[in-house]
Amino acid sequence: MKLESKSPEGPLAEKWTKHKFNLKLVNPANKRKYEIIVVGTGLAGASAAASLGELGYNVKAFCFQDSPRRAHSIAAQGGINAAKNYQNDGDSIYRLFYDTIKGGDYRAREANVHRLAEVSVNIIDQCVAQGVPFAREYGGLLANRSFGGAQVSRTFYARGQTGQQLLLGAYSALNRQIANGKVKMYNRTEMLDVVVVDGKARGIVTRDLITGKIEAHSAHAVLLCTGGYGNVFYLSTNAKGSNVTAAWRAHKKGALFANPCFTQIHPTCIPVSGDHQSKLTLMSESLRNDGRVWVPKVAVKGLKAKDARSIAEADRDYFLERKYPSFGNLVPRDVASRNGKMMCDEGRGVGATGLAVFLDFADAIKRDGRDVISAKYGNLFDMYKQITGDDPYEMPMMIFPAVHYTMGGLWVDYNLMTSVPGLYALGEANFSDHGANRLGASALMQGLADGYFVIPYTIGDYLAGIGWNDKVSTDHPVFKETIEAVNSRVQKLLSIKGKKTVDEFHRELGLTLWEYCGMSRNDAGLRIAKKKIQELRTEFWQNVDVVGSANELNMELEKAGRVADFLELGELMVDDALDRKESCGCHFREESQTTDGEALRIDNDYAYSSAWEYKGENQPEELHKEELKFENVKLTQRSYK
Amino acid sequence: MKITLKVWRQKSKDAKGEFKTYQHDHVSSDMSFLEMMDVLNTQLIKKGEEPIHFDHDCREGICGMCSMYINGQPHGPLQTTTCQLHMRTFKDGETITVEPWRAQAFPVIKDLVVDRSAFDRIQQAGGYVSVNTGGVPDANVIPIPKKIADEAFDAAACIGCGACVAACKNASAMLFVSAKVSQFALLPQGHAERKERVEKMVEQMDSEGFGSCTNTRACEAECPKAISVANIARMNREYFSAMVSSYEVKVGGGE
Numbered sequence: 001m002k003l004e005s006k007s008p009e010g011p012l013a014e015k016w017t018k019h020k021f022n023l024k025l026v027n028p029a030n031k032r033k034y035e036i037i038v039v040g041t042g043l044a045g046a047s048a049a050a051s052l053g054e055l056g057y058n059v060k061a062f063c064f065q066d067s068p069r070r071a072h073s074i075a076a077q078g079g080i081n082a083a084k085n086y087q088n089d090g091d092s093i094y095r096l097f098y099d100t101i102k103g104g105d106y107r108a109r110e111a112n113v114h115r116l117a118e119v120s121v122n123i124i125d126q127c128v129a130q131g132v133p134f135a136r137e138y139g140g141l142l143a144n145r146s147f148g149g150a151q152v153s154r155t156f157y158a159r160g161q162t163g164q165q166l167l168l169g170a171y172s173a174l175n176r177q178i179a180n181g182k183v184k185m186y187n188r189t190e191m192l193d194v195v196v197v198d199g200k201a202r203g204i205v206t207r208d209l210i211t212g213k214i215e216a217h218s219a220h221a222v223l224l225c226t227g228g229y230g231n232v233f234y235l236s237t238n239a240k241g242s243n244v245t246a247a248w249r250a251h252k253k254g255a256l257f258a259n260p261c262f263t264q265i266h267p268t269c270i271p272v273s274g275d276h277q278s279k280l281t282l283m284s285e286s287l288r289n290d291g292r293v294w295v296p297k298v299a300v301k302g303l304k305a306k307d308a309r310s311i312a313e314a315d316r317d318y319f320l321e322r323k324y325p326s327f328g329n330l331v332p333r334d335v336a337s338r339n340g341k342m343m344c345d346e347g348r349g350v351g352a353t354g355l356a357v358f359l360d361f362a363d364a365i366k367r368d369g370r371d372v373i374s375a376k377y378g379n380l381f382d383m384y385k386q387i388t389g390d391d392p393y394e395m396p397m398m399i400f401p402a403v404h405y406t407m408g409g410l411w412v413d414y415n416l417m418t419s420v421p422g423l424y425a426l427g428e429a430n431f432s433d434h435g436a437n438r439l440g441a442s443a444l445m446q447g448l449a450d451g452y453f454v455i456p457y458t459i460g461d462y463l464a465g466i467g468w469n470d471k472v473s474t475d476h477p478v479f480k481e482t483i484e485a486v487n488s489r490v491q492k493l494l495s496i497k498g499k500k501t502v503d504e505f506h507r508e509l510g511l512t513l514w515e516y517c518g519m520s521r522n523d524a525g526l527r528i529a530k531k532k533i534q535e536l537r538t539e540f541w542q543n544v545d546v547v548g549s550a551n552e553l554n555m556e557l558e559k560a561g562r563v564a565d566f567l568e569l570g571e572l573m574v575d576d577a578l579d580r581k582e583s584c585g586c587h588f589r590e591e592s593q594t595t596d597g598e599a600l601r602i603d604n605d606y607a608y609s610s611a612w613e614y615k616g617e618n619q620p621e622e623l624h625k626e627e628l629k630f631e632n633v634k635l636t637q638r639s640y641k
Numbered sequence: 642m643k644i645t646l647k648v649w650r651q652k653s654k655d656a657k658g659e660f661k662t663y664q665h666d667h668v669s670s671d672m673s674f675l676e677m678m679d680v681l682n683t684q685l686i687k688k689g690e691e692p693i694h695f696d697h698d699c700r701e702g703i704c705g706m707c708s709m710y711i712n713g714q715p716h717g718p719l720q721t722t723t724c725q726l727h728m729r730t731f732k733d734g735e736t737i738t739v740e741p742w743r744a745q746a747f748p749v750i751k752d753l754v755v756d757r758s759a760f761d762r763i764q765q766a767g768g769y770v771s772v773n774t775g776g777v778p779d780a781n782v783i784p785i786p787k788k789i790a791d792e793a794f795d796a797a798a799c800i801g802c803g804a805c806v807a808a809c810k811n812a813s814a815m816l817f818v819s820a821k822v823s824q825f826a827l828l829p830q831g832h833a834e835r836k837e838r839v840e841k842m843v844e845q846m847d848s849e850g851f852g853s854c855t856n857t858r859a860c861e862a863e864c865p866k867a868i869s870v871a872n873i874a875r876m877n878r879e880y881f882s883a884m885v886s887s888y889e890v891k892v893g894g895g896e
């Protein structure tokens with residue numbers, strides 16, 4: 001298989017414009033003769049489905065929640081980047097491009113990232129026109145803030161609910177097309193397989209989550225907008241339902257999976273409080289602007305936040321300030337996370353579990369007064385108190401890193417098409433724009449860029465190429481076979497009747513990945529993880545207990561199918577981490593560090609995106625490398641000392 | 642902590658439901674209400690019983706899925722979502738009753754899971770601004786006074802959970818519908834379709850079988866996002882002004 005990125009030739013700033021001109025168009029009168037399936041209606045899927053419906057295509061859209069408005073995108077808080085330069089502070093499309101490609105530690109495609117920066121400005125216009133209530137200044141114009149250490153204020157935001165407001169905007173556009181009859185919406189419906197006939201994606205097989213009915217849907221093209229796979233770690237900041245099933249099924253049908261080991265771990269989350277923990281809550285990154293991160297110099301077992309004051313100033317280790325005097329507490333996410341974990345590994349972590357560090361506002365409150373701190377962080381302090389019962393005005397917060405976002409995903413070319421013709425991936429489900437590390441406020445941007453402004457152009461090229469009469473009906477034997485396979489898998493899961501719950505398997509998988517394929521990785525550990533995951537997978541298929549039946553709402557069955565796929569993905573993540581013997585972005589290989597313990601990238605050997613090809617049950621996957629060429633930016637090592 | 646749970650169990654939409662009592666002896670005060678339910682469900686599975694079905698997803702108080710009627714209040718005693726409710730709010734030894742949302746327009750699907758698709762259909766009837774992708778003006782072309790923008794935002798914060806309906810003795814959806822109508826009535830982007838929007842959304846609301854509003858304000862008291870009943874007043878004004886002037890009117894004559 002030859003990987004063709006389809007990155008257009010020519011000067012960076014002209015690539016997208018030229019490419020759009022070169023794409024084939026579908027005659028307006030013919031658009032209604034095409035059917036397109038959109039799986040997932042988060043930011044990427046809702047924006048795509050609405051835009052394609054507006055163009056005249058017939059769209060079928062699917063989500064597993066009870067309404068498109070509840071997709072995981074709803075939870076994003078911080079904001080969305082756009083190179084509007086409304087603040088006159090030196091921002092530009094090129095600067096947003098540059099920051100994003102550098103932030104990704106030079107492991108993304110230049111052409112994609114530049115296009116993202118280009119269309120970022122259209123996204124804000126579109127959302128405002130829909131009535132998205134972004135924050136405004138007193139003069140009535142849009143407000144911006146700087147986010148995640150950026151040097152310019154380019155982040156648009158809607159209180160702490162940016163994701164919600166953007167999603168409701170896309171949802172409203174989607175609703176309009178549903179009302180127009182151009183989009184048919186299937187809620188509480190889960191896609192369980194892609195149907196590939198003669199090498200082209202021709203449809204999907206779904207399960208109605210209420211009745212259990214397994215059904216086939218055919219179309220000229222299929223778009224997977226199914227989000228990220230952070231929940232492979234069991235605990236993450238993702239919504240509970242987020243999963244890899246759609247992407248993984250596509251992978252097993254021939255779509256390459258790229259950079260699976262690139263998972264972002266966010267430093268400031270509320271720590272685990274016990275075995276009952278079901279998910280982790282993000283505390284805004286902005287807290288590190290005023291909070292000081294520390295642990296005791298000498299381990300104190302079970303140190304509670306309310307007793308933190310008993311540790312004298314001289315006995316505290318403000319480790320980020322000590323190790324990174326120029327950036328201090330504001331080092332990037334990956335560096336902050338790794339160092340926090342290191343303290344805990346040394347036994348100096350705090351709290352009942354020892355898996356937390358303090359984030360202390362005492363000095364800031366002394367310096368600026370309680371009112372100033374409350375004006376900046378009041379709602380976050382309240383939320384923290386509601387969840388933990390501790391008051392951050394009186395005692396330090398406890399924080400710990402948590403899995404947050406997955407840069408890896410289905411490999412796509414510049415047109416967002418996977419390696420299976422007619423099968424596309426958008427939003428967090430693809431790997432396209434963030435390289436080895438995603439900057440804050442750029443996932444919302446990418447999801448909406450893909451859905452509103454990229455796919456409506458690029459899909460036309462494919463559809464015009466195949467023609468509207470090139471469609472396969474659901475009577476085709478391959479559809480029947482796929483339904484059969486989905487059915488028998490459901491039956492298999494129900495028939496095992498073992499001793500362990502689905503969650504028990506999921507937790508074990510998560511712990512293994514967290515331990516060996518989390519914030520830092522090494523060869524020996526990864527090999528242990530690989531073996532453990534293989535054993536766990538074998539045990540799963542012999543000993544999982546899925547109660548209930550197939551023909552009803554059965555959430556255990558839903559979870560079981562997802563965990564079964566996570567158990568396969570987990571191994572591929574480990575393989576990918578084993579292959580990449582350099583440190584880059586989120587991926588810290590202990591074997592590849594500088595003398596003072598910082599990440600060391602090896603551009604000569606690893607300036608590629610890895611794209612894995614499925615080779616059959618329990619067969620090693622084959623690695624394809626997409627070489628990354630940098631014609632516009634110079635590769636530099638990051639330093640925060 | 643130890644608690645006793647009385648939970649509504651109903652196998653499917655048409656099955657007869659009943660309360661079942663569960664003794665739960667492994668509750669930590671740090672658990673969220675949903676985590677407490679998770680632990681109970683694990684125990685049920687271990688005994689070969691079906692777990693209690695409930696909707697949830699974000700567990701951050703923003704997706705609006707976690708509908709549970711706890712001790713006679715939607716989302717329980719605090720003005721939050723169920724996922725943000727923690728067991729430290731309850732007393733050791735307490736008996737807690739958990740039911741699904743009760744409303745004709747929200748039929749039970751299973752146990753605590755209800756069908757809220759009526760809300761989607763109301764939004765489809767008019768909860769949007771008719772703009773296609775592309776071809777829109779620059780975002781800063783229309784300045785919007787901060788005060789107006791903030792008020793629109795307060796209305797836009799609705800998470801579509803349905804607690805307002807569950808709280809209302811008439812099962813009225815006025816708070817939910819008025820939140821969307823207000824957002825677009827306040828913002829200039831929404832003005833072009835202001836009249837048809839309110840008419841169509843109200844018409845859809847009525848056809849879904851929600852009750853009428855008798856100003857008890859129970860909705861506002863239980864709304865986890867503090868949506869104000871002032872929105873209902875605004876919607877009523879919008880509706881009557883649409884009725885007297887719109888070209889889509891069915892009563893009262895038109896232009």
Ligand SMILES: Cc1cc2nc3c(=O)[nH]c(=O)nc-3n(C[C@H](O)[C@H](O)[C@H](O)COP(=O)(O)OP(=O)(O)OC[C@H]3O[C@@H](n4cnc5c(N)ncnc54)[C@H](O)[C@@H]3O)c2cc1C
Pocket residue numbers: 039040041042043044045062063064065068071072073074075076077078079080162163189190191192225226227228237238239242243245246282404405426427428429440441442443444445447
């Ligand atoms: C707590 C939190 C805060 C964040 N804050 C920010 C921020 O401030 N700025 C930022 O830029 N990014 C942020 N992010 C990241 C960002 O929110 C996500 O990356 C982005 O929203 C993903 O959008 P999406 O459309 O790709 O997928 P999602 O929103 O995850 O949507 C996935 C969709 O796919 C559907 N689906 C999945 N599988 C199936 C299946 N098998 N069958 C049918 N349907 C399926 C789901 O129902 C859903 O509709 C944050 C993330 C988290 C967790």
Ligand code: SF4
Pocket residue numbers: 798799800801802803804805806816817820860863864865866867868
């Ligand atoms: S108005 Fe409040 S209670 Fe009603 S759906 Fe919206 S957020 Fe929920």
Ligand code: FES
Pocket residue numbers: 696697698699700701702703704705706707722723724725
């Ligand atoms: S689970 Fe999302 S609001 Fe409670």
